[in-house]
Amino acid sequence: MDLKLKVSSYYPSLTKSEQKVADYVLGASESIMYRSVTELADLSGVGETTVMRFCRAIGFKGYQDFKLALAQDYSPHRQAREGSPEAGEDDGGYPALVHRELASILADTMDLLDRTRLDEAVRRIHEAGYVQLFGVGTSGLTALDAKNRLLRIGLRAEAATDAHIQAMMAVTMGPGDVAVGISLSGSTLDTVDLLAKARQQGAYIIAITNYAKSPITAEADLVLLTAGKESPLEGGSIGAKMSQLLVIDLICEGLARYDLPRTREMRERMAKAVIERIY
Template structure:
């Protein structure tokens, strides 16, 4: 069933506030599936809880379930004449198409970087007594990459993918510590909860997300934006991960410049530590 037709059929039974969400959804373009719950609430002129009630009122478990249905609804249209199909019609050169999209994502990420915030993040991490990266799913893999990158330049950091261990790590953080949460959507419940716990203990919280208005930004002391939006049907896209890794690399480069001789020594030392494991 066409999702807009479904919303229209439920429309009379919705509350006035829920109808505001429905009105925006019925008149929105395909871009709506890339919106965070906070953004949709702002655009509709209601609160986040109203958006959640709207989703349940029309038969979905929550906002992410609703976005998945949106993506499934728009997918046939994209195949019939959307960006993907248009790119194939241009020259049939899909490697070039992917390359253009990835380079565009990196360029967009650089344009989103607030240099003052980046420098503040570097300063906070440089002065931190302990650094913990939080993330789940693909963002959890980015957190592990960030840990490896930090160790290469002699910076002690931790990143755990086990949910129970993450929770215990979060509540044992304190003043002088820095917690970095990575979430493309900014709406990942586990990551937001972990950052909330860390902040309650006094840790400074940095968020890497694609959405300036999303739940994760409300618990962060500092937000660094990435690019590379993906629909629920495109989870784990390489472009989104590249945008996250670019920001991590910028932070590491900033840290390295605090003491270039120490960084050079650590790079040599860590390289020697693993060289025997390579043929």
């Protein structure tokens, strides 16, 4: 069933506040699939819990389940609009298309960059006694990449992929430590929960996300925005990861400039440490 038709069929049985969400959904374009639960709540003039009730009232387990159905609903329309797989061959075909999309994501991320916030993030990490990076899925891989980059310039940082280890690390943080949460959607339950635990222990919280209004930003002291939007059917896209890595790269470059001689020394040490492991 067409999702908007489904919403319309349930409309009379919804509460007045749930109908506000329905009204926005019925009048919105496919861009709604890129909205966080916080953004949809704000746009509808209701609370996040009302959005969740709306999703359950029309037969979904939650907001992400609703977004997945929305993405599936729009997929045939997108395919029809884009035409055959050969569409765009005159412009270089799919290699050129992918390149343009990635270049656009990086450019958009730079446009979103708040230099004051970036500099503050760099300062906080530079002065931190301990840095812990949190993320799951593709964002977890970004966290591991960030750990590697920070280690190479001599900064002690940690990132883990095991949920239990992450939880233990979060509760061992304290004042003077920095927790960096990476989540494209800003609604990743595990990451938000880990940041909340770290925050309770007094750690300073930095969030790297695509959504300025999302659950993760409510836990953050400082937010750095990325521009790699993806629908639920496009999870783990390289463009989204590249936008996260760009922000990480900017942070590391800022940290390196605090003490260039030491940075060069640490990079030389790291190179010598691994050189024997390479033919």
